[in-house]
Amino acid sequence: MAIKTLKMRGKRYRQSVEHLPKAPVTVEQAISVLKKFKAAKFDESINIAIHLGIDPTLADQNVRGSVSLPKGIGKTRRVIAFVQGNDVEKAKAAGAIEAGADELIKKVNDGWLDFDVAIATPDMMPKITRLGKVLGPQGKMPSPKAGTVAADVAGAVKEYAAGKVEFRNDKGGNVHAVVGKLSFAEHDLAANIHAFLNTIRRLKPPTSKGQYVKKVTVHSSMSPGVPIDTSNLDAVEPA
Numbered sequence: 001m002a003i004k005t006l007k008m009r010g011k012r013y014r015q016s017v018e019h020l021p022k023a024p025v026t027v028e029q030a031i032s033v034l035k036k037f038k039a040a041k042f043d044e045s046i047n048i049a050i051h052l053g054i055d056p057t058l059a060d061q062n063v064r065g066s067v068s069l070p071k072g073i074g075k076t077r078r079v080i081a082f083v084q085g086n087d088v089e090k091a092k093a094a095g096a097i098e099a100g101a102d103e104l105i106k107k108v109n110d111g112w113l114d115f116d117v118a119i120a121t122p123d124m125m126p127k128i129t130r131l132g133k134v135l136g137p138q139g140k141m142p143s144p145k146a147g148t149v150a151a152d153v154a155g156a157v158k159e160y161a162a163g164k165v166e167f168r169n170d171k172g173g174n175v176h177a178v179v180g181k182l183s184f185a186e187h188d189l190a191a192n193i194h195a196f197l198n199t200i201r202r203l204k205p206p207t208s209k210g211q212y213v214k215k216v217t218v219h220s221s222m223s224p225g226v227p228i229d230t231s232n233l234d235a236v237e238p239a
Contacts, residue, residue, distance in 0.1 A: 021227070051216075091153050109131060
């Protein structure tokens with residue numbers, strides 16, 4: 001990290017940098033390091049950042065999906081559902097903060113984005129295609145690949161409201177996601193991180209050559225990233 005950039009950071013962050021390991025460590029060791037940093041006054045989120053050996057300009061090498069982490073992420077998410085008929089009440093009963101068809105589409109199209117995840121049933125996709133310009137840049141457009149287009153709308157709403165994690169690579173080939181809270185037990189955080197990494201590995205594009213998982217770091221909301229050893233991360237662990 002550049003010295004000038006580091007000086008612009010807070011005292012807690014600078015002190016944490018001094019205690020970073022000199023070389024990449026295991027997932028369990030990285031969590032232990034995070035736990036030793038001086039914590040903020042709130043329960044910080046734990047985030048993972050993965051740099052993949054893919055070409056983001058090629059559609060068949062993009063990595064996108066979702067995963068229900070075994071220990072959750074420590075918060076509920078605001079879910080809406082583009083549905084019609086009996087599915088409206090099913091979605092609301094499952095925890096959707098808004099559910100409907102034409103009126104909800106208009107509300108979102110007019111700029112309402114006060115939600116985290118949008119679910120849609122397959123029959124609604126032709127109607128909501130016009131929302132691509134609104135929801136696409138927000139990463140909220142329903143997608144079959146991400147699991148946010150589902151016939152079982154109640155099940156999808158429940159999973160995402162409980163904290164199911166959706167992810168996709170950015171233009172630099174990086175994937176970012178929340179994998180828990182700093183207050184989680186170390187073994188719970190480790191279980192979540194291993195589950196997320198295994199999901200990423202299972203999604204390796206067949207056309208991706210060379211090292212797939214190039215760099216992994218984990219950090220809390222207020223801490224620097226702790227590097228994780230990637231030497232064994234190209235092999236997929238059993239589910």
